[in-house]
Amino acid sequence: MASSEEDGTVEEKETNNKKRTKSALATAWLTFYNIAMTAGWMVLAMAMMRFYIQKGTHKGLYRSIARTLKFFQTVALVEVGHCAIGIVRTSVIVTGVQVCSRIFMVWFVTNSIRPIQNEESVILFLVVWTMTEITRYSYYTFNLLNHLPYFIKWARYNLFIVLYPVGVVGELLTIYAALPFVRRSGMYSTRLPNIYNVSFDYYYCLIIVMLSYIPLFPQLYFHMLRQRRRVLHGEVIVEKDD
Numbered sequence: 219m220a221s222s223e224e225d226g227t228v229e230e231k232e233t234n235n236k237k238r239t240k241s242a243l244a245t246a247w248l249t250f251y252n253i254a255m256t257a258g259w260m261v262l263a264m265a266m267m268r269f270y271i272q273k274g275t276h277k278g279l280y281r282s283i284a285r286t287l288k289f290f291q292t293v294a295l296v297e298v299g300h301c302a303i304g305i306v307r308t309s310v311i312v313t314g315v316q317v318c319s320r321i322f323m324v325w326f327v328t329n330s331i332r333p334i335q336n337e338e339s340v341i342l343f344l345v346v347w348t349m350t351e352i353t354r355y356s357y358y359t360f361n362l363l364n365h366l367p368y369f370i371k372w373a374r375y376n377l378f379i380v381l382y383p384v385g386v387v388g389e390l391l392t393i394y395a396a397l398p399f400v401r402r403s404g405m406y407s408t409r410l411p412n413i414y415n416v417s418f419d420y421y422y423c424l425i426i427v428m429l430s431y432i433p434l435f436p437q438l439y440f441h442m443l444r445q446r447r448r449v450l451h452g453e454v455i456v457e458k459d460d
């Protein structure tokens with residue numbers, strides 16, 4: 219009896235030690251990740267400002283920052299992994315939609331369709347993304363270090379009220395501007411007849427993506443409003459599981 223109780227205690231201690239090591243490792247990784255991402259988006263912000271000050275135009279700005287943008291936005295895919303393995307308390311679906319829509323905008327719209335790279339709408343969503351990400355990653359970093367200045371917390375849970383819709387407008391206008399080129403060039407499309415007997419039209423795919431903002435964006439926006447109430451006003455929010 220005594221020995222089984224002792225065994226239980228040893229097992230409990232081992233489990234607790236494992237949990238502590240796991241959570242220390244997770245915290246160390248997340249701190250490193252968030253610092254690197256804050257730095258990355260700050261580099262992007264500075265590169266955009268320098269370009270605009272030197273050239274006096276937004277034309278060519280996208281190409282000048284494309285590599286850095288593609289790198290840091292693509293790396294954000296690991297955030298879906300963070301949710302999946304449970305080291306951050308966020309929904310895989312919410313994070314997945316957010317990250318995938320950004321990656322789609324970068325790789326399959328802005329980067330692949332050169333004629334739209336100088337559109338003002340591209341600059342609009344780039345500026346908005348940059349402001350959002352600098353605030354978001356600095357919030358996570360300071361929060362993990364338990365030294366969170368109130369203005370960063372305030373910015374994280376207030377700026378999105380304006381930035382989120384403005385970013386979405388920039389993204390939608392960019393896709394809209396891409397439509398005529400995609401229709402003319404037939405890019406990423408296959409027409410029948412072909413050996414696979416499959417037809418795909420990227421033009422209609424882009425229209426479907428634009429339409430999918432109607433049901434998806436409000437969900438992300440209301441999710442953030444709930445997070446805002448929870449963090450700034452201490453409300454207890456019960457969210458449905460994934």
Ligand SMILES: CCCCCCCCCCCCC/C=C/C(=O)SCCNC(=O)CCNC(=O)[C@H](O)C(C)(C)COP(=O)(O)OP(=O)(O)OC[C@H]1O[C@@H](n2cnc3c(N)ncnc32)[C@H](O)[C@@H]1OP(=O)(O)O
Nearest residue numbers: 306307308313316319322350358378381382385431434445
């Ligand atoms: C394949 C094609 C698909 C196309 C589909 C198209 C449809 C798309 C429709 C939608 C379009 C959206 C487009 C996006 C546009 C823009 O981004 S515009 C710019 C403005 N954007 C924003 O302001 C949105 C910002 N986005 C987010 O904040 C996130 O992406 C989020 C997932 C929505 C955030 O949600 P969540 O993580 O739940 O909120 P938080 O409060 O930040 O975090 C919750 C808890 O998790 C902790 N945490 C999360 N990440 C980290 C981390 N990296 N490090 C450490 N901790 C983290 C966080 O601290 C919280 O913890 P607790 O306080 O303990 O709860």
